[in-house]
Amino acid sequence: MHSVQPLSAGLRRLPRFASAGVGALFGLLSACVQPLTVARSDAATVLANRTITAPNPGLPGTHKVARLYYGSGTDARRPEYRDSIMYRTGTVDASAFARTEPANAKSRKKYWGYDNTAFPLNARVWYPEGEGTFPLVLVVHGNHRMTEFSDPGYQWLGELLASRGFILASIDENFLNGNIRGENDARGWMLLKHLEVFRALNDSAGKPLFGKIDMKRIALMGHSRGGEAVAIAGAFNRLSHYPDDATVRFNFNFDIKALVAIAPVDGQYKPAEQPTPVSDYNYLVIHGSHDGDVSSFMGLTQYNRFRFTRPGTEFKSAIWMHRANHGQWNTVWNNKDNGSYSVRALQLKALVDGEEQRRFGRVVIGGFLEAALNGRAEYRELFRDHRAAGDWLPPEMYLTRYADANTRWLATFEEDVDVSTGTAPGVRIQADSVSTWKESDSPSRARASTFRSNMATIGWNNAPAGKDTTVARWPARIAVTVPDSLRQAWQLSSSSALLLTIGSTDQKPGPRKVSRDTTKRDSTTKAAAVKAPQKKEAPKPKRPPKDTVAPDLTVELEDASGRTARMPLSTFGAVRMPIESYIYRRKGRDKTQFPTLAEPVMQTYVMPLARFTSAAGGFDVGSLRTIRLVFDRKRSGAITLDDIGITR
Structure with a gap:
């Protein structure tokens, strides 16, 4: 049983000399604020016995981590993509996908210095030093204030994964943030354009990533609107034309093996007015119970649509974490799921500590990528039965879904x-x-x-x-x-x-x-029905x-x-x-x-x-x-x- 229990007494006590008017105001405010309540956790029992004997995928690996930037080299707002780049990239015309209202287009161009016909390809990259080829993972943020840049907020993932032998790039799409709508197809398309960049980087002799990228082991990861974008990218990757305008041709066909959606939205973009169809990838979606932005587990709709059309090694999993919120997956966003409004409106004290939330993210995302990109089957047990991870996970409650390509x-x-x-x-x-x-x-x-x-x-x-x-x-x-x-x-x-x-x-x-057999005829005659006494209507049950x-x-x-x-x-x-x-x-x-x-x-x-x-x-x-x-x-x-x- 998981009862709800109060955890704090509420507002700070006023000084003894507070006026009667202030005291009355305090009483009014107190009456408007509900007691802090969370469900009683059973984690001490449920997570008591870890059965996986492999190393914890949420802990750093043995590789030394290096970092670089690539970008346009002319970005007026992002000095790291202007002054610190290792590779200079071109720009892309995204006007077919990112349709800006005329009223906003002028002010956005004034701020950024470019419009949707010349979006830059900017990213910060964490990679393992040393010899070898390594799997490639791209992560993209979601919608946030465009002036508070979101792409640095996944350093916690970049450093972990690079130490474990993955290349991780956090993609800059801040120019798609703010007062713009219906752009999630652009977010997904941009991810595929960045994969084209990495294909070129892998062939750049004399540069740090030359020959180090395994382009046959790729994962895409996204948060919030970025979580929907990875599903869109997965669909676009296998299409020859843009569904909403077939005059726009696609030629991607990358060896993407896995998609990860973190607290995603769903249905903000529908290709040809249909829910985004995705199949035959490894797929992971995670969400928190106290998400103050995407307040329902919208990623489950994509999970339910996700299909396996052939036998194989792929699997899908959905994990709900109690007390996790929307923003703490990104260290720039943190616990403010709706900007400054969240401080007044959301029950922030009910949230799990941000580092504990990211500890969960490290374990499940690290384990998923080990299984999906490196073939480490021992980590799949975490997704079949999360109890198998035991003390790797923060002591919270989880609900999980699972299926694989061999399920009949x-x-x-x-x-x-x-x-x-x-x-x-x-x-x-x-x-x-x-x-x-x-x-x-x-x-x-x-x-x-x-x-x-x-x-x-x-x-x-x-x-x-x-x-x-x-x-x-x-x-x-x-x-x-x-x-x-x-x-x-x-x-x-x-x-x-x-x-x-x-x-x-x-x-x-x-x-x-x-x-009851409703096919039998009622033997009551019409006359008898007329003469039958009228029964009083029974009161509605409580x-x-x-x-x-x-x-x-x-x-x-x-x-x-x-x-x-x-x-x-x-x-x-x-x-x-x-x-x-x-x-x-x-x-x-x-x-x-x-x-x-x-x-x-x-x-x-x-x-x-x-x-x-x-x-x-x-x-x-x-x-x-x-x-x-x-x-x-x-x-x-x-x-x-x-x-x-x-x-x-």
């Missing part, structure tokens, strides 16, 4: 509106003794917004019925059948794993419903108190011979109630701003089938016939269910 989906709830059918041919879903069973779009924390992914909601109430309240009832359950044809085609074995994505709710379902007991359940597998193996869901990850987050200082504002105080992020549980074999001798994973969720560990409750699959 039994049910994603996307294909139709039939609750009884799965995604793969022949898969059937049956419910027994449940109170609620329906499909719907996944809501997000943002008002009137969803994660664009269908899910099932299942509620149960096993309370005794009738006069004898001592007799336990048959526990409710959901069963997913695996046809013989799929078992054979997918070659299930002890190296396979079951994936279940489950979310908790605070619903308390009422008594079980009796199945909203029941929120549930506080985590919805653990039993996962039961059955093979073709009828043998079963059963394990609690909590064996494979933390099972929690929804984790509430209070972002704002003003009392009651969170409740009016958001439909729910808890971001409804679901958790993926990766369950090796070998664990079930160990739990029940004789159980044959190769002939898995039925997967059941048995709601026998809590009398009543409700969960959301999505993405049931099998992987290796």
